[in-house]
């Protein structure tokens with residue numbers, strides 16, 4: 001059914017670049033930790049270090065939110081948590097369905113981090129009739145026959161696909177036809193979606209391959225250092241943001257091959 005892939009512009013309609021949007025969850029995670037410790041204010045340098053981001057970039061990112069902090073005081077932690085949550089759409093409840101309740105789908109269903117961040121698991125769906133009615137994480141699994149009704153009844157706009165790769169496109173098509181406009185895809189396949197549908201792909205094996213690449217490079221540099229050619233490299237955090245900074249590329253919400261490759265990746 002799908003005819004093309006979503007290619008989002010590097011800048012969102014409200015003027016916030018995609019690369020900034022991709023860093024907002026990093027700031028939010030660091031700010032939430034500060035908030036839990038009742039820290040009232042934070043400097044851009046402290047927050048940048050906690051989020052693993054360059055502080056000049058952080059100040060630029062916050063300027064898009066209209067948040068400039070107070071000289072000598074820093075940023076108000078609670079207010080920034082609110083501002084970023086609002087910008088990310090987390091001040092509202094997002095019902096999510098998970099399709100494919102095998103090893104991964106069950107683990108995701110049991111993950112408490114969704115609910116605490118405003119993502120409510122509205123339904124678990126699987127094609128295996130033997131699973132229908134069985135509770136996983138306290139939620140009875142429903143058969144795929146019910147998929148369209150579940151999406152409509154719960155007003156679901158976000159779907160998580162954790163089926164085998166061969167079933168993912170068909171599941172994606174059904175989700176989209178039923179009204180889902182954002183998909184988090186764990187299956188190792190590239191999904192085709194119509195314009196207006198965002199797909200984020202998660203692939204831990206790609207993350208491991210990137211780490212393997214850096215391990216190999218470090219080993220080569222260390223061998224060269226032993227030969228007295230160049231100094232051994234310092235370790236580094238190869239987070240999405242750092243890679244974005246190095247390559248100068250912006251993150252995207254689509255799953256094109258031109259994106260960079262964080263754990264939740266657009267490639």
Ligand SMILES: NC(=O)c1ccc[n+]([C@@H]2O[C@H](COP(=O)([O-])OP(=O)(O)OC[C@H]3O[C@@H](n4cnc5c(N)ncnc54)[C@H](O)[C@@H]3O)[C@@H](O)[C@H]2O)c1
Nearest residue numbers: 100101102103104126127128163164165167187202203204
């Ligand atoms: N992205 C990652 O880092 C990562 C990590 C682990 C697994 N995976 C992928 O996640 C997927 C699930 O892995 P798993 O280990 O949970 O597999 P699994 O075999 O344990 O579970 C798959 C489930 O999908 C269901 N299913 C099959 N076809 C379906 C359909 N058309 N509609 C609805 N449900 C359907 C099956 O009944 C089963 O319950 C695989 O594609 C796997 O490669 C990705």
